Amino acid sequence: MSSVSKIQALAYVVVESSNLQAWRHYAEQVLGMAAIDAPDGSLLLRMDERDFRIAIVPGAQDRYRASGLLAVDQPAFDAAVAELKAAGIAVEAGSIETILARRVKDLANFIDPAGNRHELVWGYTGGSAAFASKLGVTFKTGDYGVGHTVLPAIPFEPELALFKDALGMGLSDVFNFQMAPDAPVIRIYFLHAASGRHHSVALAEMPNPAGCVHMMVEVEKLTDVGRAYERMRAHGVKEMATMGEHENDRMTSFYMMTPGNFAIEYGYGGLIIEPESWQTTHTKQVSIWGHDFSVGFR
Numbered sequence: 001m002s003s004v005s006k007i008q009a010l011a012y013v014v015v016e017s018s019n020l021q022a023w024r025h026y027a028e029q030v031l032g033m034a035a036i037d038a039p040d041g042s043l044l045l046r047m048d049e050r051d052f053r054i055a056i057v058p059g060a061q062d063r064y065r066a067s068g069l070l071a072v073d074q075p076a077f078d079a080a081v082a083e084l085k086a087a088g089i090a091v092e093a094g095s096i097e098t099i100l101a102r103r104v105k106d107l108a109n110f111i112d113p114a115g116n117r118h119e120l121v122w123g124y125t126g127g128s129a130a131f132a133s134k135l136g137v138t139f140k141t142g143d144y145g146v147g148h149t150v151l152p153a154i155p156f157e158p159e160l161a162l163f164k165d166a167l168g169m170g171l172s173d174v175f176n177f178q179m180a181p182d183a184p185v186i187r188i189y190f191l192h193a194a195s196g197r198h199h200s201v202a203l204a205e206m207p208n209p210a211g212c213v214h215m216m217v218e219v220e221k222l223t224d225v226g227r228a229y230e231r232m233r234a235h236g237v238k239e240m241a242t243m244g245e246h247e248n249d250r251m252t253s254f255y256m257m258t259p260g261n262f263a264i265e266y267g268y269g270g271l272i273i274e275p276e277s278w279q280t281t282h283t284k285q286v287s288i289w290g291h292d293f294s295v296g297f298r
């Protein structure tokens with residue numbers, strides 16, 4: 001039985017940081033975003049007309065903090081809250097401060113079975129100002145949201161059930177990853193929301209101390225991927241995977257470390273699918289070409 005996604009997109013992500021200056025520099029000089037100081041002491045990273053797509057909040061740790069899951073509308077938000085509660089997940093109403101900070105009409109906090117934090121939200125209430133990257137980058141966002149996130153997912157089954165059944169997200173692709181022929185299988189499942197981005201969330205059966213295996217942002221031109229790759233090298237940012245093209249979503253991208261201790265995939269040309277008719281694929285390899293992840297272990 002296929003359910004209808006209650007989630008429109010990954011609207012934003014929240015990152016905890018002990019060094020906002022490092023994020024400001026990284027966002028402006030490497031990613032091509034704009035970094036704005038918020039009155040509450042956080043740093044808001046802009047990449048489109050919205051007030052932010054990545055919120056950097058001060059804290060003791062440098063890690064991924066939460067995923068902002070945008071509900072399709074208020075009924076979908078209410079239905080998702082009800083389904084999460086029915087599945088035994090503790091859902092807490094967001095504080096007024098957080099609702100204002102995230103520029104949303106309503107917000108519910110929950111922690112999934114693998115320990116990942118989420119902010120389920122609906123309705124954008126912030127500003128809409130033209131965004132001009134100082135580095136000339138145009139990001140692909142809008143209804144598609146910030147991009148995608150790959151979350152550590154142990155235990156795997158209840159984690160998958162939450163996204164598929166409670167939130168109604170569709171399974172785009174199933175990948176059973178093996179480092180070597182005799183190595184254990186690591187499941188990586190890719191889920192789409194209503195926006196049609198090939199995946200907004202992926203679940204990877206592996207631990208990650210920084211709370212995120214990687215997040216992805218997409219640009220409108222392949223040229224901007226190449227230019228970002230050069231900025232990574234010029235600023236001495238650690239490369240986590242060489243340029244390559246993924247088999248499942250056909251994204252041409254590279255991976256680099258962030259000041260948050262998780263990687264960011266910087267890509268172009270990801271598949272947009274038709275959620276109603278998409279049949280789950282079973283890919284056999286990470287990439288058609290490139291994406292040498294061994295560079296990240298050097």
Ligand SMILES: [Fe+2]
Pocket residue numbers: 148150214215216265
């Ligand atoms: Fe990715």
